[in-house]
Amino acid sequence: MLDGTGISPFFAVHANLAASELAAIALERQEGVLSEDGALAVYTGVHTGRSAKDKFIVDEPEVRKDVWWTDTNQKMAPQNFQRLTDTVRGYLSGQELFTQDLYAGADPAHRIKVRVVTTNAWHALFARNMFIRPPVEELADFTPDYVVLHAPDLELDAATFAIRSATAVTLSFGQKLIVIAGTQYAGEIKKSIFTVMNWLLPAKGVLPMHCSANVDGKGNSALFFGLSGTGKTTLSSDRHRPLIGDDEHGWSDEGVFNFEGGCYAKVIRLNKDAEPDIWNASHRFGVVLENVTVKSGGKLDLDDASRTENTRSCYPTHFIPNAVENGRGGKPLHVLMLTADAFGVLPPVAKLTPEQAMYHFLSGYTARIAGTEKGLGNAPEATFSACFGAPFLPRPPALYGSLLRERLARGNVSCWLVNTGWTGGVYGQGQRMSLKHTRAILSAVLGDKLNDAEFxxxxFFGLSVPKAVDGVPANLLNPVNAWADKNAYAEQADKLVQLFAKNAQSFEADVSADIMKAAVGKKQ
Structure with a gap:
């Protein structure tokens, strides 16, 4: 149960307990409270999101030249990592432990075996919900490919390990080991394994993707790329299209496959009528709710953001009624890149050429607004994250961009930009795109109803905008028509173009000129 971990336990080790057992122990240990529906609600303390500035990759000779070294892929010297692992192993040896043996990757040809070792029952339940649970008969001779040593309550001495704070999320690709200490936020476990898959799969010709995915009645996939807050989870949860997964996937020669066996949905201000599947999945036994307020009597207050805007629900994918049982789908026919443009500039839908798709994939644009993150003022702030997942890319973004271009070229794939943000004005003046209209757009795109549309x-960006979409007011489709002040629109549009251009300098040297030209409209 602890083979390959380097831990010599002095106390009990609970291996591969079921969800019911883990929930019961978590309650007994007062790790959380139960909602009236049976969900386990926990509080993650000061860390209510990822500690991006505390993420490290070990600077090992065999991987050094291939890593994309950034401020979220910081170097850790091997000797400091050895000191860190010795400290964490010693700490874990003196704790009651919970282990889970799990898979990442629904396609057996591309999956890895993961062993998670943690000190909390609820973190073990999170991992069990989040990843793929092997059949019991496959656990007897389970040998992990990667090990996660998870010490959430261990605060580190920054000087000892040459790190920034008391927290460290550290990956060693050479030793196939992940060490997490000093943070209760369970998303660190999930995203560390995603980083591993992003490291391993390109060498096999598989494109790892930060996207959600669903399928049509014939098994053809649709992909939804997007950063947090763009609607990736919401829009892929469609009762008419079975869900493959809500966050992390691979695209191989055979089609699309989920990396995970669970969902990790944002639930702040979750509305039962607008998102019934996520609502129902979050109100049942076996769910882990992070930082959600539980009122007297066990009633959930999903509108309470006093702890964080980043409240989360972690549940197995099969809690969604029409989820694809094996986590796999056919080759994609549609790729949608979601953005929440708070400048009110981008159209609600635009068809992309392959070159434009590459440009927007490498840009990974959305906007942040006041109320969603600390430290933001009243004006929207553009944010760019390469491949819609820069913090999880251990290799240079252009590599993943090249894989996407190859995949698009091999199949008859339509690519679309979908803006779920603002129209008719900037944030605070315009209106948020209605979910009803966005769903009408998706229905038209995924139903191939725009194949013969007039564009x-x-x-400003040279985007092809349909002149009509059933269920969407015509004045919303071309964004300039939704603005009363056309000069103000042009000013904001030019501002956004310049922000894109500035960000594109980070990848311009790594892509062909046709990709850079594809992003420029006639105004430029």
């Missing part, structure tokens, strides 16, 4: 080109 017009907006002048």
């Amino acid at each position: 017009e080109q907006e002048p």
Whole structure:
């Protein structure tokens, strides 16, 4: 149960307990409270999101030249990592432990075996919900490919390990080991394994993706790329299209496969009528709720953001009624890149050429607004995250971009930009795109109802905008028509173009000129 971990336990080790057992122990240990529906609600303390500035990759000779070294892929010297692992192993040896043996990757040809070792029952339940649970008969001779040593309550001495704070999320690709200490936020476990898959799969010709995915009645996949807050989880949860997964996938020669066996949905201000599947999945036994307020009597207050805007629900994918049982789908026919543009500039939907798709994939744009993150003022702030997942890319973004271009070229794939943000004005003046209209757009795209549509080109980004979409007011489709002040629109549009251009300098040297030209409209 602890083979390959380097831990010599002095106390009990609970291996591969079922969800019911883990929930019961978590309650007994007062790790959380139970909602009236049976969900386990926990509080993650000061860390209510990822500690991006505390993430490290060990600077090992065999991987050094291939790692994309950034401020979220910081170098850790091997000797400091050895000191860290010795400290964490010693700490874990003196604790009651919970282990889970799990898979990452629904396609057996591309999966890895993961052993998670943690000190909390609820973190073990999170991992069990989040990853793929092997059949019992496959656990007897389970040998992990990667080990996660998870010490959430261990605060580190920064000087001892040459790190920034008391927290460290550290990956060693050479030793196939992940060490997490000093943070209760369970998303660190999930995203560390995602980083591993992003490291391993490109060498096999598989594109790892930060996206959600669902399928049509014939098994053809649709992919939804997007950063947090763009609607990736919400829009892929569609009762008419079975869900493959809500966050992390691979695209191989055979099709699309989920990396995970669970969902990790944001639930702040979750509305039962707008998102019934996620609502129902979050109100049942076996769920882990992070930082959600539980009122007297066990009633959930999903509108309470006093702890964080980043409240989360972690549940197995099969809690969604029409989820694909094996986590796999056919080759994609549609790729949708979601953005929440708070400048009110981008159209609600635009068809992308392959070159434009590459540009927007490498840009990974959305906007942040006041109320969603600490430290933001009243004006929207553009944010760019390469491949819609820069913090989880251990290799240079252009590598993943090249894989996407190859995949698009091999199949008859339509690519679309979908803006779920603002129209008619910037945030605070315009209106948020209605979910009803966005779903109407998706219905048209995924139902191939726009194949013969008439398009017009907006002048700033050169995007092809349909003149009509059933269920969507015509004045919303071309964003300039939704603005009363056309000069103000042009000013904001030009501002956003310049922000894109500045960000594109980070990848311009790594892509062909046709990709850079594809992003420029007639106004430029």
